[in-house]
Amino acid sequence: MEKVRIALLGLGNVGKGVWNILNTNREAIIKRAGYDIEIAKILVRDKNKARDVEVPQELVTTDAEEIFNDDSIKIIVEVMGGLQPAKDYILRAIKERKHVVTANKLLIATNGKEIFEAAEKNEVIVNFEASVAGGIPVIHGINESLTANKIEEVIGIINGTTNYILTKMTLEGMDFEDALKEAQEKGYAEADPTSDIESYDAAYKLAILTTLAFETNVDVDSIYREGITRITSKDIEYAKELGYVIKLLAIVKEVDGKLELRVHPTMIPSIHPLANVNDSFNAIFIKGNAVGDLMLYGRGAGELPTGSAVVGDIISVLRNDGDRASIVTSRYEDKEIAPMDNIDAKYYLRITVKDMPGVLGEIATIFGQEQVSIASFIQKARREDKGLVSIVIVTHDTLEGRINKSLEKINDLDIIKKVENVIRIEKLGLK
Amino acid sequence: MEKVRIALLGLGNVGKGVWNILNTNREAIIKRAGYDIEIAKILVRDKNKARDVEVPQELVTTDAEEIFNDDSIKIIVEVMGGLQPAKDYILRAIKERKHVVTANKLLIATNGKEIFEAAEKNEVIVNFEASVAGGIPVIHGINESLTANKIEEVIGIINGTTNYILTKMTLEGMDFEDALKEAQEKGYAEADPTSDIESYDAAYKLAILTTLAFETNVDVDSIYREGITRITSKDIEYAKELGYVIKLLAIVKEVDGKLELRVHPTMIPSIHPLANVNDSFNAIFIKGNAVGDLMLYGRGAGELPTGSAVVGDIISVLRNDGDRASIVTSRYEDKEIAPMDNIDAKYYLRITVKDMPGVLGEIATIFGQEQVSIASFIQKARREDKGLVSIVIVTHDTLEGRINKSLEKINDLDIIKKVENVIRIEKLGLK
Missing domain, CATH: 3.30.360.10 (Dihydrodipicolinate Reductase; domain 2)
Structure with missing residues (x-):
């Protein structure tokens, strides 16, 4: 069976997971990938660092150029994390026409567009299943x-x-x-x-x-x-x-x-x-x-679940013989972000107020002015030492802007000690 | 954009779903597939049957040959169900080097091997995500x-x-x-x-x-x-x-x-x-x-969820430009099936017995002889009219063979009216 040489950038938790999976499930993976996968190089910062994984010392290097300049290495597996030098390494690998598999959420979230466009231009694949939710195949x-x-x-x-x-x-x-x-x-x-x-x-x-x-x-x-x-x-x-x-x-x-x-x-x-x-x-x-x-x-995390996603991505590159565009950001249209004031939800509010008559009325009046309709209004534990009580209010569906306006006014009331918390109650219908 | 012509075999619920999705989400699907997908023909049994989907009459045909003989049709979407003629149609399509997308669980479960081998030989894709659990991408x-x-x-x-x-x-x-x-x-x-x-x-x-x-x-x-x-x-x-x-x-x-x-x-x-x-x-x-x-x-069902899987499979064929093996059964090794007697589980047993002293003892003795250990033994409702009571027994982990042997003996006891039900309690650890 044809061999494919790959390189790991990083040998932390995820790197260990990848190493272990490729060894433990070797036979099955070879059959599924159609190639024998050989880890040819592993880039680390410190060769002498103690690690609870045994890798042959001759694979380990601190020199990234050894990897980029090796034409026999077809896939770079970036599991070092962080923005730099991960970004430079990935862009360099793409330029050298190596496919990339990465677990780097920070990098993909902030620099994804640049990376995917470079990949498109150089006709290589960038897979990143492990960057979100570890082993859960949500990106796939x-x-x-x-x-x-x-x-x-x-x-x-x-x-x-x-x-x-x-x-x-x-x-x-x-x-x-x-x-x-x-x-x-x-x-x-x-x-x-x-x-x-x-x-x-x-x-x-x-x-x-x-x-x-x-x-x-x-x-x-x-x-x-x-x-x-x-x-x-x-x-x-x-x-x-x-x-x-x-x-x-x-x-x-x-x-x-x-x-x-x-x-x-x-x-x-x-x-x-x-x-x-x-x-x-x-x-x-x-x-x-x-x-x-x-x-x-x-x-969503852990060396093996995250490694599962990384190795799955490696196999995916091989099965497609590298012949598939990953993400084509050039056809994306930028969508507008809705302002938070437009969120439509129910709201839970926990407020500490002075324990005196008329409190509920004052609060309810303000909500009424802002057209916020109250679903329940519960007086909770009395804090007797200070003459304060805790109340919980749940609204009907309303706009967040109205809640915010109401709270501005409510905060000004003499009877209010503190708005302790405001939590959105999300609409989640099962259809 | 290049057009791809496909044919539907069947226009029942799933067929309707496919038709509706391809129309409703047309623009997004074209972008993702990289092709404009045109439904060129729809095979039905009865052209005059009333259907709650409007398709141009000129697409509808009762003659499968029209589809197989049309070289411009690249993908066959089998959503008719049943063993025959679905099987013959799919094998015929494969022979004509058309890719196949099917939702047919019965056919894939019973004739999958033959179909996948034909596909491998003819270098076409057979996708079947919709055959299990509708819209859930479990096969993928x-x-x-x-x-x-x-x-x-x-x-x-x-x-x-x-x-x-x-x-x-x-x-x-x-x-x-x-x-x-x-x-x-x-x-x-x-x-x-x-x-x-x-x-x-x-x-x-x-x-x-x-x-x-x-x-x-x-x-x-x-x-x-x-x-x-x-x-x-x-x-x-x-x-x-x-x-x-x-x-x-x-x-x-x-x-x-x-x-x-x-x-x-x-x-x-x-x-x-x-x-x-x-x-x-x-x-x-x-x-x-x-x-x-x-x-x-x-x-797991419904015209749109199942249609979602079918259309996803069509897009997958196009994105890969048909250039990918689907399932390679030839490398499968047949695994042995374990006999049911070897199942290791807890067991729930509901038994109707005569309401008299010594009943529990007799049953417990038999379980003891078969090395089945009892976790709980509960006397439930008394059926006073007939002098009977219902008892529920839950065992510790044991082999099903031991349960069966115990039940044979228990069934022979005079005091037993009927073993009403035996239900396995599955070991399901979250790791």
Whole structure:
């Protein structure tokens, strides 16, 4: 069987996963790819670093040029992550007419257009299934399987760390800090968890999904982004009472020709399939105008699940004999982003007010002026030490602009101590 | 843009779906396929039949030869269903070097090998995503996305009719007959529901999934098959008490190099993602040695979801310029089927016994002799009119052969009125 030589850029977790899968499943992979895949070179920063994977020392190099200048290497597998030097390496590989498989969400989200255009020009493939949701074939799904559809919505739980934290808060009553600490101890969260808990990670992935599903170029900065740090055990508990679960959702919806593009904690009905996606699992819910509702569920991270996507992408290049365009951004039309004020949803508001008569009336009057209709209005625990009470308000469907105007006025009221939290309750019909 | 002429064989529900999708999403599909797709001919049995889809009369023909002899027609879309004449038409099309897209589960399950080998020989593509689970891209998923994996298990809810019936029984307390009647009224079940409720339909789909996931040829008759007709409201209720939900599962697992291959009602933990797949939705749970646990969820039937898969397959042929082998059965190795006696599971048994002392002891003794260990033993409702009581037994993990031997002996006991039902409780760990 003909041999194909490939090179790994990086030998971290994902690189190890790729190495292990190619060895463990070698026979089956060769049959399916139609080629014997040989890892010819592995680029690392430090040759002497201790690694819990055994690779022959002669494959390891710190010199990228060795790889780019080797014409016998046909595919570059970029699993180093980060913007640079990954970007330069990938563009260089494309120029040398090598195919590229990458797991780099940051790079594809922010520089995808440039990379895909270079690939088109040089007639090579750039595959990137592993860049979103690890082993879940969502990119393949949108790009290859759902091509008959106009996609109307993509709603994803695409950050495992925050889903783990919210699951612990929901099922075990933990508070945010404890759940975060446990996530860090288990290796689900970084020492600096900002990228996860402030939703940067999910926003990068949403940018990629949106690019594919809506055939548009997306500026990551145009994505509305809220983290989960303001979610308290109280919110979780009240959500449960109301029949909801709180999840960090990455959402893109086409409404009246514009894209709603946002990542934020969301209340969803506890019977919805996304509500039962727990721990560090990911899931992506897709609505297409032909296929209807579709959900893909699985492991969004981890060396083997992510390696599964990377190796699948390598096989895909080989099966097509490199003879297929990956993503043709040149035919994309830029879609307009809808302003957040136009979001149409129900809203959950938790407000601390002074415990005195007339409070509800004052708040209700303001909502009435802004045409926000209230679905329920519940007085919760009394904080007797300070003469304060906590109230929870759930609105009917309304525009976010109206909520914001109402809150401006409500914040000015003497009786208001603090608007503690505002959480969108997403419309999620199963059709 | 270059035009590609295709022909539909059949204009039933799926045919209508294909027609409507190709028209509604025309612009997007042309861009993605790289070709303008023209439906040049539609084969029907009766030109004058009233149809709720408007197609130009000049496209419709009753003469298949018109299609096969037209060299300008590059793709045949078989959406007529049934074994014949679908099989002859597909083989004829392949011989004429036309690519084939089919939605025909019966044909692919029983004659797939012959069809794929003909396709390989004639260098054409046969795509069949729509043959299993409608719009859910499970075939694409196994064949294209999960190629890095050794697949260890595929467990599916792949019959919408029975899932609808079991959902009604579970969530609304209906009995089987009423739920079936409602399914028939809503068009989910046929007037003769045998194929669905006796699990023939699910067995065909399981045969196809097994062929792909385990790269083996499967004889449909080698699939162990039980229907849902023996499931009563009582079983549903007791399952709930025990923390389970009853689903009709199509299961294939590789255990010690042999395939367990079976379709039967199964109790699964109510917190498992498959447990919350309700109504006529389908879902397929796949365990791969790299990707871990993966689930695909969506609409398993209906003209648009199924049409979504068919049109996706057409686009896939065009994007590859027909230049790709579909399924290469010639490299498959036949895997042995494990005998049902070797199944390792927990078992739920509902038995009607005479209401007298010593009954439990006699039954427990027999189980003990066969080394079946009992996890719980519950006396349920007393049927006072006849001096009978209903008991429910749940075993620990054991071999099915031991259960069968125990039941033979138990059936001989004087105190036994009837073993009402035996339901497997499937091991479904989330890893």
